[in-house]
Amino acid sequence: MDSPAEVSAALRETGYLPDEGIATASFLAGRMHRPLLCEGEPGTGKTALAHALSRAHGIELIRxxxxxxxxxxQALYEWDFPRQLLHLRTLEAASGGGLDAEAAEASLYTSRFLLARPLLRALRETPCVLLVDEIDRADDExxxxxxxxxxxxxxxxPEFGVVEAVEPPLVVLTSNRTxxxxxxxxxxxxxxxxxxxxPEREVSILRSRVPELDRRLAEQVAGAVRRMRSLELLKPPGVAESIDWASAxxxxxxxxxxxxxxxxxxxxVLKYREDVQRVHTAGGPWQSGS
Structure with a gap:
């Protein structure tokens, strides 16, 4: 894709409706081979962007x-020790006591026994989109x-050698800023x-994700959710909750x-009892959208 406009069009074809900033950042991440760190409140479409980029480019998503x-x-690799042990016992039985220790050790550390976790898979299976979701939950190390x-x-x-990506994966990191x-x-x-x-973009997203939704109801849902977000809720509703509410x-x-x-x-649309009570106390912010 040769421009942010082309990225935007490709994302829209997947059902993800980006604004100009998202389309530009996504284009630059691919063109410059730089990871894209997306921060924002839960429900703003960070994880969905990685899924949409995978579909738009026609490549696998590794999460x-x-x-x-x-x-x-857990993130890179580990050796399949049970299978290695079984393999070693098989070699011992087949050798009749004359096992070549050096050859046996070399046979243990091959791709056959290497369990590739997401990071190693992303290096070996490019091109792909690598989604590192909620990096803020991990520790400093x-x-x-x-x-x-x-x-x-x-x-x-160490036991296997160097693994280098033939082509850098398209990396999207997300953070809820905890x-x-x-x-x-x-x-x-x-x-x-x-x-x-x-509001207008949320209405478009709702009608894209829930095609049978008419514009009036989409506007009512988007307006009510927007007013809920202005309250001091424990978990303000995101776009996913808007879609769920419209579908319900x-x-x-x-x-x-x-x-x-x-x-x-x-x-x-709300997942905490305290939030439901706060919305009712506020007089039902959906009313002005009815």
Missing amino acids: LQCHEGIDAS FEAFLLEILSDYTVTI REVHDALKRRCLYHWLEHPD LLALGHTELDTETAARTLGA
Whole structure:
């Protein structure tokens, strides 16, 4: 793809409706072979962008879900020790006691026994999109390890050798900013902050993802969700929740967001009891969109 406009068009064909900033950042990440760090509130489309880029480019998506305590063996590779042990016992039995130790050891450390985790898969299976999801959940040590891998897209496995990507994967990192990502990693990446979509774009997203949704109901849902986001909720609703709410209303056969139906279906858009109570206390922010 030779321009942000072409990236935008390709993403739209997958059902992801980017704004100009997202399209430009995605284009530059591919053209410059730089990771793209996407930060923003949950539900702003960070993870969905990686999936859409995979479909737009027609390449595989490889996902690394970060969590507290994640380490290199979970992210990069590990050896299949049970199979190695079985293989060694088979060699011993076949040799009749005359096992060549050096040859046996060499046979243990081959691709046959190498369990490739997401990072190693991304280096070996390019072209692909590598999604490093919620990097802010990992600890500092893992972030430093990841920075080393992303610097030259090469890793050395002591028993196996060097693995280098023939073509750098398209890397998308996401962060909900539960902690600050270190400057060293940010310097290695292109950066884009994703906002919740403006009302018109959210209406377009809703009608794209829920094709049977008419414009009036889409506007009512988008308006009500936007007003909920202005409240101090524990978990402000994202676009995914907007889509779920619209789908729930259609499943019930409603074409209007009336107060009674909205109150009964809040579980599709709000996930905490305290948030439901806060919305009711605020007088039902869906009312002005009815």
